[in-house]
Amino acid sequence: MSAVIEVANVSKAFGPKVVLNNVNLAVEQGESLVIMGGSGTGKTVLLRIIMGLLAPDQGHVVVDGKNIQELKTEELFEVRKQIGMCFQMAALFDSMSVFENVAFALKRHTKMTKKEIAVRVDECLAMVGLRGSDNLKPAELSGGMKRRVGFARAIALKPKILLFDEPTTGLDPVMTDVIGRIILDLKHELGVTSITVTHDLKSAFMIGDRVALIFQGNCLAIEAPEVFKANPNPVIQQFLQGDADGPFLQDPPPPKRAPLPENNPVSTMEDPHT
């Protein structure tokens, strides 16, 4: 199988802070890769470099055989038509309705008639379970609905690749599961290659064919979920267990306190006048 996305020796620093340090990974046709890592470890930066929104300091990214960093603007736009990007906070155009958001790329990049666009928008909204919400404005949507409209907008042009930037952050556990299922449905129905950046372990293992962990700018492991779970690396194990103690954090966490005995209330305010 050939790699649809290839990230080779990519490094990126913002001032003195090195965010990515010689990252290498390849995603094959139809594969779903999940990238995990602590906050501020450069996962979103990696997605932005793949989209060509940021230029790496070193290395390069090849998408569908084209080196993103060497493309002219028009050529880059052609590649981007093959990629659907779902932003962390959805990034919906707030002056437009749900319909206009989803129809945006169809109106600009295809010669579809108004009727055909309406049918395609309806299809996309149905895929994310939002049929009938065409006329709502982004301000009228909940966080989960916004993400789903963002998905619908991303799939409107039938892209070959989907990139999800923390699609479940800030959502309740039920909505997190819904979003995970939608991503899985999109993967099976559209057969797209996808990269998902997430902190949520449950959806990560549900979505991913392979799971990667970025730690201190490096890609620690890229493995199938079962192999990843069994990986003895202490950083991976600490991340999986969600324990504050261990090598994952650079700054030491606050010390663990012993739990209070059950019959001792936490605080009883005594009235000084009694």
Add this chain to the structure above:
Amino acid sequence: MFESFNRIGESLMLFFSQAGDFTVISARALRAIPKRPFDLENLMRQFVAVGVNSIPVVLLTGLAVSMVFAVQLAFGFKQFQAQGLASSVEGLAVVRELAPVITGLMMSGRVGSAMAAELGTMQVTEQIDALECLATDPIHFLFVPRLLASLVMLPLLTGLAIYIGYWGGHLILVNVEGQSSYTFAHEFYKLIGTRDLRIALTKSMVFGLIIALVGCWRGYRTRGGAEGVGNAPTSSVVTSSLWILISDFFLTKLMLV
């Protein structure tokens, strides 16, 4: 000592880098005008936002400024027993200076700041990145309709300001100062030639260009969340007002030669 040199050097570097960035973005915006696709719907929305919605502001400020100027002229010329000249000078001042400059300054506050705030919000909420990801050039999609709307609407609004300026002068010089309506109408246009109309329209087009480019550029380059979005309109109004006044001097000097 070295520290102050350092600070001056840093400020100069910042100024030149911003001026360079503004020039590059402006050139990209002007070059993007003939590019496809033409978004007529978006353009119409901007015509309404820049032009139609600005009519009350232009009418009120145009009327107020022309009335104040007429009061000053009537008082001044009365000192020399030359009240008849007030209408002619009022006409000249309204057409050449007051209408284009006041319209430009008001539009900088009303429209330029709105452009900076809108694009600034889009920048910090990743909507501009989303445009890029949807294979859409943000300069083409965001700058061009605003630029065209400003280029077309500023001259029209200036024309409106000249029209209301006539009636502002009429109100003071005819209704208050007692000139005859016929004399005022005759004298108002006496010193005005086609060159003056050309000056007014050229100025207003240049002001429209400044307002749209500065407003969009400030918004597009917004960084730093809510604080950045808050600073963008202020900075846009200050910068474009300054450039309107500076360019007004040079345009007047050039076009009156």
